[in-house]
Amino acid sequence: MGIRTLIGMLVAAVAVIAAMATQEAYRLFLPGLLQGAVLTIEIAILGSLLAIVMGVFAALARLYGPAPVRWLATVYVEIFRGTSALVQLFWLFFVLPQFGVSLDAFLVAVVALGLNVGAYGSEVVRGAILSVARGQWEACTALNMSRAQMLRRIILPQAFVAMIPPWGNLFIELLKSTALVSLITLSDLAFKAQQMNQNTFKTIPIFTLVLLMYLAMSLVLTIGMRLLERRASLGLARGRAG
Amino acid sequence: MTEQPMVRFENVSKRYGALTVLDGLNLDIARGEKVSIIGPSGSGKTTVLRMLMTLETINDGVIWVEGEPLTHMKKNGTLVPADLAHIRKIRAKIGMVFQSFNLFPHMTAMQNCIEAPITVLGMKRTDAEARAAELLDMVGLSQKKDHYPSQLSGGQQQRVAIARACAMRPKIMLFDEVTSALDPELVGEVLEVIRKLGREHDLTMLMVTHQMGFAKEFSDRVCFFHAGKICEQGPPNELFGAPKNERTRQFLHAVLEAG
Numbered sequence: 455m456g457i458r459t460l461i462g463m464l465v466a467a468v469a470v471i472a473a474m475a476t477q478e479a480y481r482l483f484l485p486g487l488l489q490g491a492v493l494t495i496e497i498a499i500l501g502s503l504l505a506i507v508m509g510v511f512a513a514l515a516r517l518y519g520p521a522p523v524r525w526l527a528t529v530y531v532e533i534f535r536g537t538s539a540l541v542q543l544f545w546l547f548f549v550l551p552q553f554g555v556s557l558d559a560f561l562v563a564v565v566a567l568g569l570n571v572g573a574y575g576s577e578v579v580r581g582a583i584l585s586v587a588r589g590q591w592e593a594c595t596a597l598n599m600s601r602a603q604m605l606r607r608i609i610l611p612q613a614f615v616a617m618i619p620p621w622g623n624l625f626i627e628l629l630k631s632t633a634l635v636s637l638i639t640l641s642d643l644a645f646k647a648q649q650m651n652q653n654t655f656k657t658i659p660i661f662t663l664v665l666l667m668y669l670a671m672s673l674v675l676t677i678g679m680r681l682l683e684r685r686a687s688l689g690l691a692r693g694r695a696g
Numbered sequence: 697m698t699e700q701p702m703v704r705f706e707n708v709s710k711r712y713g714a715l716t717v718l719d720g721l722n723l724d725i726a727r728g729e730k731v732s733i734i735g736p737s738g739s740g741k742t743t744v745l746r747m748l749m750t751l752e753t754i755n756d757g758v759i760w761v762e763g764e765p766l767t768h769m770k771k772n773g774t775l776v777p778a779d780l781a782h783i784r785k786i787r788a789k790i791g792m793v794f795q796s797f798n799l800f801p802h803m804t805a806m807q808n809c810i811e812a813p814i815t816v817l818g819m820k821r822t823d824a825e826a827r828a829a830e831l832l833d834m835v836g837l838s839q840k841k842d843h844y845p846s847q848l849s850g851g852q853q854q855r856v857a858i859a860r861a862c863a864m865r866p867k868i869m870l871f872d873e874v875t876s877a878l879d880p881e882l883v884g885e886v887l888e889v890i891r892k893l894g895r896e897h898d899l900t901m902l903m904v905t906h907q908m909g910f911a912k913e914f915s916d917r918v919c920f921f922h923a924g925k926i927c928e929q930g931p932p933n934e935l936f937g938a939p940k941n942e943r944t945r946q947f948l949h950a951v952l953e954a955g
Contacts, residue, residue, distance in 0.1 A: 592751050593798035597812035597864060598788050607815060611802050 457680050464673040467666050480659045483650055487660075490646030491667050497563045497642065498629045498671075504568025505628060506621075509575025517580060518601060527576070534573035540634050542566045547638040563635040571628045578620040582613035615686045622679035626672050643667060700763045702727045702868060702900045703748065708757035710743055710924075717743050719924040721757070730894055730901045732911035732932075735921030736947060741904045744921075745870045748902070749792045750783055761786050761868070791866030795873040797853040799845040805832060805856045806841040809863045817864070824863070831859035834896070835889045851882030855889050862893070869893070871903035883907070890914070908951055912936050920944045 474480040508530075515527035534542065543566045547559060557565070586609050594604040636645030647664045651657055701724040710718040718740045725731055733741040746752040748759060750766070758775060759766045768775040769782040778786075799808050809828035813819040819827075832841050835855035845853050854874055861869060871890065875883040887910050894901060894914065905911050911918055912932040919929040920941070928941040939945045 587798075589794060589796050589798035590800065592749075592794065593800070595751055595787075596749055596790075596792040596794075596861065598784055598816050599812060600784070600816075603815045607811060608800055 457677060457684075460673055460677050460680065464670060464677065467670045467673065471663060471666050471670070474659070474663060479656065480663065483656070483660055483663060486646050486650060487643060487663055487667065490641055490643035491671070493641060494629070494632045494643040495671065497560070497567065497632045497635060497640075498625075500564045501567035501571065501628050501632070502625050504564060505571035505575050505624065508569060508572025509579050512572065512576035513579035513583065514605075516576065517583060530569075531573045531576050534570050539567065539570045539631050540637065542570055543634055543638050559635070559639050562638060563632070563640055567628055567631055567635075570631070571624050574627075575621065575624055578617055578624065579613070582616040583609060585616055586612045615683070618679055618683040618686060622676060622683075625675050625679070629672055629675060630668065699727065701725060701760070702729070702762060703902070704760040705744070705748075706758045706760065708747065708759060709755050710740070710747060710752060711755050716924055718747075721924075721926065723919070723926065725900060725902060728898060728900055729917065730915045731903070732915040732918045733902070733904045733921060734906070734908070734911060734918060734947075735927075739921040740924045741921045742872055745792065745872050745902060745904055748868075749790060749870055750787055761789055788864070789867045790870065791861035791864055791868070792870040792872065793854070793857050793861050793874050795876050797845070797850070797857045797877070799853055799857055799860070801845050804842050804844055805837060805848070805859075808845070808856055809860045812860075813863050828859065828863055831862050832856070834862075834892065835859045836885075849882060850878045851885045854878065854886045858886075858889055858893065862897070866899070868900045868902065871901065871905070873904050873906065875905070875907060887914075906951075908936070908948070920947065922947070 475484055512527045512531055515523045516531070519527060543562060546557060546562045546566050550557065583605075590608055590612065591604065594608050599608070632642055633644035635642050636648065641649075643664060647660050651660050654660075703723075703725040705721045705723040708718060708721040709716065721740075721744065723744075733744060735741045743752060747754050748766070754767055758768050764786055765775055765778065766783065766786045767778055769778045770776075799805075800811065803811060806825065806828055809831060810819075810821065810824040813824040813827065814821060829838065829841065832838050835858055837852060837855055837859070840848060840852060840856075845856070848856065858874075874890075875886050878886065887907065890901075890903075890910075891914060893899060903911075903915075915932050917929060918932045918935045920927045920935065920939075920943075922943050928935060928939060928944045935944065936948065939948060
């Protein structure tokens with residue numbers, strides 16, 4: 455899908471939200487929902503940053519770490535991929551305090567979602583590194599580079615381009631998963647919507663607004679990733695397209 | 697006392713599972729010698745270069761470079777498999793040019809040539825650029841220094857790859873079928889650069905090639921590989937002019953027929 459279509463959709467979504475806001479029945483809910491949306495965005499951004507860090511480290515650890523590190527990274531990836539994000543949130547928030555470790559709900563949200571998506575991300579990073587042509591590694595060896603030099607200067611810059619689209623998917627997954635944090639006492643967008651719905655029973659306006667807000671957020675993300683991809687592949691294949 | 701060989705393969709074997717690619721190879725290459733390796737595909741000739749570049753491990757034997765073990769290191773008077781630090785120390789003397797060029801696609805010709813001198817040798821950028829400019833000039837590509845590999849022809853890419861390898865100042869250069877991926881009309885420009893390199897630089901060269909004419913004219917010695925062994929070797933005039941071995945005769949006959 456072209457980037458113009460995406461921008462068109464975003465403009466449409468925002469326009470519909472704005473149009474709804476002119477109606478008294480809808481305007482009522484907007485401040486509360488926007489407040490929730492801010493929390494959602496905060497968790498999504500911090501969680502994504504943690505996911506990138508975890509993904510890169512776990513991938514490098516699994517590929518090049520000494521045996522214990524490799525083992526640890528594999529355990530991490532399999533635990534966080536193999537159990538549901540909801541259970542991870544509950545475990546960190548309700549079970550950990552039983553062992554004397556109480557974490558703030560916001561911190562739990564960022565950590566759980568970041569670790570969860572990071573586990574998937576590590577496979578994305580690992581796959582992208584392995585997809586770089588073997589000849590590139592061999593050229594680095596022939597130039598006597600160390601493994602760190604190869605990765606940093608030659609392999610990762612090429613792998614980066616291949617990573618962008620799958621990371622885009624993961625970020626959107628993470629954004630949508632933030633709705634789960636309403637179950638550990640956080641007042642995110644989904645929580646606000648449920649709360650308002652319980653108080654007013656105005657189901658249609660509330661959930662229509664919420665739907666459009668999530669869509670708008672994920673469209674912003676998709677457009678951002680598309681622009682990044684375009685820039686990065688331009689750097690890799692300068693001149694190929696003339 | 698004879699001079700130390702630049703490279704010595706001592707009883708080197710390479711196996712992939714049950715398949716023996718090289719079987720007890722013994723080969724000495726003198727300083728400054730130009731050696732061509734010819735032979736049918738699957739004879740193990742490329743493996744010789746790849747083992748010397750440490751792109752392949754070996755199963756038996758020892759490879760020596762200037763009297764020092766490459767694949768092994770000395771520990772308490774015996775040879776043990778080398779660690780990476782030792783390999784990197786010895787490997788610094790060797791450079792390689794590949795069949796498929798393997799230039800870094802996200803870097804210009806100039807950047808390709810200064811990358812390793814800066815990151816590996818720790819050269820200053822200005823010094824590295826000066827050296828790279830000289831080498832790009834030698835391969836006739838000063839004009840193209842700011843071009844990316846995708847903007848260059850195959851022959852030009854291979855010439856950049858030769859400049860890149862030379863920028864590390866190796867003593868030994870390995871050429872692995874460097875013209876095999878090129879269109880026929882581009883082969884000449886690359887061979888011309890290799891000739892020039894042989895004349896102007898004090899390099900030991902080891903090349904796997906299908907260019908029999910070039911091997912004959914350029915090398916001091918030609919080795920014919922068959923089934924993981926050196927079947928016959930000698931000065932090009934003898935090996936091409938009067939091959940002693942039946943297999944060599946068959947191979948040369950087949951190749952020259954096709955050429």
